[in-house]
Amino acid sequence: MELKEKHERLLDENHAERENWTQILALYEYGETDDGQEVRFRFYQKVDYQPVYSVRKLNEETLLMTMTDFADSDSIIRMMDEHKDLLESMENWIIDVRVNYGGGDASYFNLLPYLMPEEGAELADPDEKMLFNCTEANSRRQLESVKEQIKGVKDEQTLVFLSVWQREWERNRGKGFVEFDFSEFFPDTFVKGKSEPKSIIVMTDVFCGSAGDSFVEACKKSSKITVMGRPTAGLNDYANLAIQRWDEGYELWYPTSRLSRIDHGRGMTGVGIEPHIYIPWTPLHLEEDVDLAAALKLVDSNLPTY
Template identity: 45%
Template sequence: MYSKIFREIVDIMHHDYAGILDKKGWDHPKDYERKIKRLEREKALNPTLFTEIVNDYLLDFKDPHIYFKLKATETNKEYDTGFTVRRFENRLYVTAVTKEERLNVGDEIISLDYIPIDILINKHRRELVEEDAEREDWREILKKYYQCEVRKKDGTIISLELKKYEKAPYTPTYKIEKYNETTLLLTFTDFDDPDAIIKLLNNHEEELTKYENWIIDIRTNHGGSDVAFHPLVPYLFPEGEKKIDLSEKYAMTFNCTENNYERLKALFTKEMETIEDERAKQSIQNYLDQFEKNKGKGFVELFPNEPEVFEGKSFPKQVVVLIDRFCGSSGEIFADVCKLSDKVTLIGRPTYGMNGYANLTCAEWKDLFELYYPTSRLNSMDEGKTLLDVAVHPDVYIPWTPEHLEKDIDLLEAEKQFTKTEK
């Protein structure tokens, strides 16, 4: 079973994936196929190990929009280490704790299996991809180790056996709250549910048109659909008729294979059953109709790059948008829209840079495995851009340091921006 599924994955990456033109020859499937066949003969392969092998193979494509996973069921659980880290110099600082109660935010991990962090950086450069410490993602790497040395805040060093905890289900945050007398704080951890976002805006319509300042926090934003953030856009621009034109940066073609159409159709049909907003439904249907008309034609420009015209609003007067490396996909497009407005300032660190290859679809096997991969490619990828090149960069760059764990430096800088303008 596993060898057959792996061959099908390779076929998708060589024919249906949007990066086939740029990344031909990057991968080495024969090495992985031999390993899988050997493990099958030895009866040593299970779904979890197979998932790890496939994801290691997919690293060759250097694309964070590709991932292979076990479908979450009662028997197939997702696990993690119960905490997250971020590197600063030669330390991994604990940035959040979910289930690992032996650690606290701010603790320093100085080694894994007694290997110092500076050596681990080189050992795992392929997985880390990024060159800058603040842009690295250590989540999968932590799961490869059994022990860590930790320097606690009082200076003591302890040794901990790393455990695996059942991963808590993700719950999105869509929130509007009063920050101070003149400022609202809006938080969106994804743009995946247009109905929920429209409901939130409707429930807070009075505040949205009363407060002079907004802070929009998308430092962690898992993406979703551009349709979901459309209701926010008029608030971001000054009063009067406005025009958004991102056609040059986001000019793209879609790999319109028969397989991609069939997978998108299955994905969107299921998605539209849960969406109430008619505009969102129509947008998805238009997308699917264009794909159907062009299926089998290879790379096609499906949508004309026409500017969007709308009426801006008088309130808020100023907007600060907080961004970070953990803002990806449609969160980045939202940040790019914000870049076009004179009343918006972006603060933080460059976004993920995931949109070179985007518009994901999903292949499934035996109700057990899922492969998510992009179907569209930015024309600008001809220039050999990196993730950082494609990322949205802040107007005010604030490097990440452990001080962020003591106080929200980005929010404090937002306050300064409002004070500057008021003066």
């Protein structure tokens, strides 16, 4: 409790599950447990991040899809193409985005027909707006970024989105806060789905943010999806980061958009997107996959999910 009180501003969270102690523990050589045992904090070499986009069969009726970010639309499309037969034949999906570092919402749009029910679902909220702060500096930095992104993308749908994104920053340059027009990319926000899979479980945690937040929020609008685990990071109140770089190697990343929900007290900062079924984190999570076991139990139960 002493460290928690001392570093309250660094933790800045409303629940122990959401606290990140990495920066704090790095300040100390050792600690002491409640029963008086000394614990030495050792420094370990940071492992380079390797994104995961995978599909594997858990049993005859259920598959597990894992996506650790939405930054590479081409890899996600390739994953879907390679496992097309499996995706369209399995009755139950479990999607793991407990660790998802975000990227672009367009990267998961090809999944929407699988995620939505056959009768369809409305993804847009008429009372929700995202406003982009199109100052000259913000527009310049975002346009520099999108030109680099376009060079490395092959997926046609993502390229359409990026071209619309580029057009909106260009035509709104210097106008301040405006709402972008994405109708060319997403003309109909009412999306009808496929018959398979019949049911989907999405596993979430606080390490799922940005486009991961958006993905989980979209999933909650589908009647055939149950979200379980812990609330997401909740990073989208202020989002769409721009980068200011200096020759000395310093970088400042800052948001260029805000959601109108903030003005109505419905912001997600510090709260995240809440699951239908909450599974509290316990030390047992360090030893076994508690969430996946609960998901498989739910798949087998045929009971109402929430």
